[in-house]
Amino acid sequence: MAANDILRSNKTSILETLCADYRLILNKADQKKLITRREYTNLKSINKLDEEGHVVELVDKIMNKGEETCLAFLNLLQTDEDIQKTYPELKNILKKEHCLLPYPVQACSVDNTDNQPQRRKEDGQYELNSQPTGLCLIINNVHFRDGGVRHGTDKDAESLAEVFSWLRFRVLMCKDQTKNQMERALVCFASQCNFSQLQEFNVKEWTCSGFTDLQEAPRHGDAFICCVLSHGNKGVVLGIDGQPLPIKQITTTFMATPQSPLTAKPKVFLIQACQGRQIHPGVLLKGLQADDSHSTSIPQEADFLVHSATVEDYYAIRNKTEGSWFIQSVCNQLKVGCLRNEELEVILRRVNNEVAGKEGGAMPSAVKQMPEIRHTLRKGLVLTPNRN
CATH class of the missing domain: 3.40.50.1460 (Rossmann fold)
Structure with missing residues (x-):
């Protein structure tokens, strides 16, 4: 199922959950650059809407930005620790949707002919x-x-x-x-x-x-x-x-x-x-400080x-x-x-x-x-x- 469809089918439940603290989800969307700074400022300054109204505006804006932004938003909801702690209900809402997109049949790298992005970031990886x-x-x-x-x-x-x-x-x-x-x-x-x-x-x-x-x-x-x-x-x-x-x-x-x-x-x-x-026992720290090729063959x-x-x-x-x-x-x-x-x-x-x-x-x-x-x-x- 496409990310946009997942958001649409679960929209009511997601909105009700995010209303618990709409400022957090707005700030997180801003941090992840899912919305522009201008959009963030406009959403933050809306006074006439209640909590649900703010969340509706945000989610609608996300959905209107297309599939990639919707997927990034869903990943944010499922992976951010602050979000998981603040909105624990999201885990149950999205649990059945963790496979955000279907996976094609297994293929070796030489068969990568479907215009997928190459994931070699730099030499040495x-x-x-x-x-x-x-x-x-x-x-x-x-x-x-x-x-x-x-x-x-x-x-x-x-x-x-x-x-x-x-x-x-x-x-x-x-x-x-x-x-x-x-x-x-x-x-x-x-x-x-x-x-x-x-x-x-x-x-x-x-x-x-x-x-x-x-x-x-x-x-x-x-x-x-x-x-x-x-x-x-x-x-x-x-x-x-x-x-x-x-x-x-x-x-x-x-x-x-x-x-x-x-x-x-x-x-x-x-x-x-x-x-x-x-x-395995531990040791209490007392008086101590805790610090946070070109070869043609391989072994x-x-x-x-x-x-x-x-x-x-x-x-x-x-x-x-x-x-x-x-x-x-x-x-x-x-x-x-x-x-x-x-x-x-x-x-x-x-x-x-x-x-x-x-x-x-x-x-x-x-x-x-x-x-x-x-x-x-x-x-x-x-x-x-x-x-x-």
């Missing part, structure tokens, strides 16, 4: 020109054979699907996989798998209405994202049968080869799993980024209703940083800082968490949202 940008695979282990249930992990999977579809990825999910199933599924995705090979893994695809049955075989684009949500231990994640799969094996499955469709392309792995059985291990929820030996915190500290921070920071065209490494460092600042338990510094980034990226990786 990975070229991400395929439509969609690539695949995002989520392995979401919820129900374990020992009776355990990872409450809150579906919230993480949905948040990841929303943000990476917004970032132009085709999002697929394999749910409740044993160790052997994870292993085979990863091998399948590392090659150019066909539709029949994926059936045993019950692969679902993210659409505007949620996860639905896969309709066609996936094809790799210019980048690959793999998110593993499961129990874990030092250096491993667990299948629902309790058997360990080494994280190193997950990444080496995608190492560069002459045949791999992902050779020389960025591959990002987000691991939400405990890495031990210890609670097999090049172009990887692995971001784990925690360093080895420690638990990773997950809320039963809100999802995990780590994944929710990743999704929130991507929404903010990608709109600024920031490199992924910069965004994920901010995730480290945010999660490190969280407190768990009854006493300060009793329960902490420190994510870890390891990468062999050779260039900057900038993911951009769909603004068309």
Whole structure:
């Protein structure tokens, strides 16, 4: 559905919600340059209208500016932290509309013949020109054979699907996989798998209405994202049968080869799993100050980024209703940083800082968490949202 149509179909609910503080939405629209300074001054100086009248004037003006401005306005409503806190009802109003535009069938960058803008910002960045940008695979282990249930992990999977579809990825999910199933599924995705090979893994695809049955075989684009949500231990994640799969094996499955469709392309792995059985304690700061090539070949291990929820030996915190500290921070920071065209490494460092600042338990510094980034990226990786 086009952004203008989304605004039109939800206009009444959006207007009623934004009336709670019309000055905030007016200022935000001005900051994002969705309206001109003259329009801002005129809207601000209207005295005869009540709160609803001001919001109606603003939204009508946005809708009259065309599809690109409507899309930018919807992205603002869904990604700005101040707006989310001030108008929490917007989340429910727009939840079903997070896929703002339909995505075309996967195509490699050499097939980019539909006049889409080339997204190589400068030398030294990975070229991400395929439509969609690539695949995002989520392995979401919820129900374990020992009776355990990872409450809150579906919230993480949905948040990841929303943000990476917004970032132009085709999002697929394999749910409740044993160790052997994870292993085979990863091998399948590392090659150019066909539709029949994926059936045993019950692969679902993210659409505007949620996860639905896969309709066609996936094809790799210019980048690959793999998110593993499961129990874990030092250096491993667990299948629902309790058997360990080494994280190193997950990444080496995608190492560069002459045949791999992902050779020389960025591959990002987000691991939400405990890495031990210890609670990570904190240290109270007393008296201390806290500071806020031309080669024709590449190494097999090049172009990887692995971001784990925690360093080895420690638990990773997950809320039963809100999802995990780590994944929710990743999704929130991507929404903010990608709109600024920031490199992924910069965004994920901010995730480290945010999660490190969280407190768990009854006493300060009793329960902490420190994510870890390891990468062999050779260039900057900038993911951009769909603004068309």
